[in-house]
Amino acid sequence: xxxxxxxxxxxxxxxxxxxETLQKELGHFNVFAFEDLMxxxxxxxxxxxxxxxxxxLIEGKNKVHYLDKTIEIKKxxxxxxxxxxPYNWEQIxxxxxxxxxxxxxxxxHHFGNPIxxxxxxxxxxxxIELTNQQYVWAKQVFxxxxxxxxxxxxxxxxxxxxxxxxxxxxxxxxxxxxKTSQQLTNGAxxxxxxxxxxxxxxxxxxxxxxxxxxxxxxxxxxxSVHVNHLNKALKIVFQKPTSVIIQERILVEAKILLQHTDxxxxxxxxxxxxxxxxxxxxxxxxxxxxxxxxxxID
Numbered sequence: 001x002x003x004x005x006x007x008x009x010x011x012x013x014x015x016x017x018x019x020e021t022l023q024k025e026l027g028h029f030n031v032f033a034f035e036d037l038m039x040x041x042x043x044x045x046x047x048x049x050x051x052x053x054x055x056x057l058i059e060g061k062n063k064v065h066y067l068d069k070t071i072e073i074k075k076x077x078x079x080x081x082x083x084x085x086p087y088n089w090e091q092i093x094x095x096x097x098x099x100x101x102x103x104x105x106x107x108x109h110h111f112g113n114p115i116x117x118x119x120x121x122x123x124x125x126x127x128i129e130l131t132n133q134q135y136v137w138a139k140q141v142f143x144x145x146x147x148x149x150x151x152x153x154x155x156x157x158x159x160x161x162x163x164x165x166x167x168x169x170x171x172x173x174x175x176x177x178x179k180t181s182q183q184l185t186n187g188a189x190x191x192x193x194x195x196x197x198x199x200x201x202x203x204x205x206x207x208x209x210x211x212x213x214x215x216x217x218x219x220x221x222x223x224s225v226h227v228n229h230l231n232k233a234l235k236i237v238f239q240k241p242t243s244v245i246i247q248e249r250i251l252v253e254a255k256i257l258l259q260h261t262d263x264x265x266x267x268x269x270x271x272x273x274x275x276x277x278x279x280x281x282x283x284x285x286x287x288x289x290x291x292x293x294x295x296x297i298d
Contacts, residue, residue, distance in 0.1 A: 006051045028052070028104045029107045029149075029157070030102050030149075033142075034096060034099065050083055052103065053080075053102065053104065054079075055079070056078070056079040056099065057098045058078075060091065060092075060094075060095045060096045060098070062089060064079060065088050066081075066085055066086065074129075077127055078119075080126045082126075084200040084203075086203075099142035099143075101145060101160075107161070119172065124177060134174060144163060148160065191230060192237040194223055195233075210271055211250070211271065215243070250273075250283075251283075265281075268292070280292065
């Protein structure tokens with residue numbers, strides 16, 4: 001599994017050239033119809049994390065693998081990919097139409113923060129299937145992007161920002177985020193968001209070598225809060241103990257490494273912070289009723 005696909009990688013693979021306007025420091029935006037991306041047939045992309053945000057409108061049968069989940073797109077859908085979550089996208093049917101826009105967080109400056117919307121959050125659903133009417137609306141948004149992006153209008157960058165937020169706003173209305181059973185406090189939500197960002201930034205493991213944070217106290221120290229305060233906040237937001245949330249994410253990463261890499265099981269165990277391979281075997285079997293070896297060949 002490759003660590004992170006950069007914007008340079010994206011342009012080399014999809015367009016065989018890097019645009020002169022690629023400005024990582026100042027932020028970047030671009031939009032394409034699928035037929036502009038190396039022909040109408042979209043080549044399979046490797047399972048990896050991206051160094052940029054991406055929104056795609058997909059028409060046609062596809063499978064999207066993200067984290068340890070696989071979702072089949074039967075007809076048409078919006079795909080929201082953020083830099084923290086690894087994924088790949090596999091074309092099934094012959095027909096493949098749609099659009100993609102790519103951008104960095106810096107592109108928005110003080111305009112807003114796209115990560116605050118559910119489709120881009122670690123706990124959100126990045127795939128939103130669309131009705132025919134919703135597809136017509138989304139297609140119009142991307143068409144407007146293409147028209148405005150190729151114009152010479154000096155404020156077209158602001159128009160792109162507005163259209164991206166229109167996609168995010170409407171997508172969240174189509175598929176609202178799951179509500180918790182208790183009223184969230186701003187403080188609890190803030191700590192939970194910071195905790196998730198810290199948790200996700202540990203992955204993929206290739207970036208850090210060995211998982212540095214494995215316990216509630218590890219995270220509490222990094223977040224400069226008392227461990228009891230962290231546990232209470234996460235319990236309010238997720239209705240789960242901190243240890244369970246951490247274990248679930250470690251299990252997800254273990255499945256990713258077993259499915260998408262050739263690493264030895266002992267290497268995976270060590271990278272995930274298990275001092276003994278047997279401890280990893282016991283953990284994995286307890287969570288899945290399968291050994292790592294059985295899961296890998298299943």
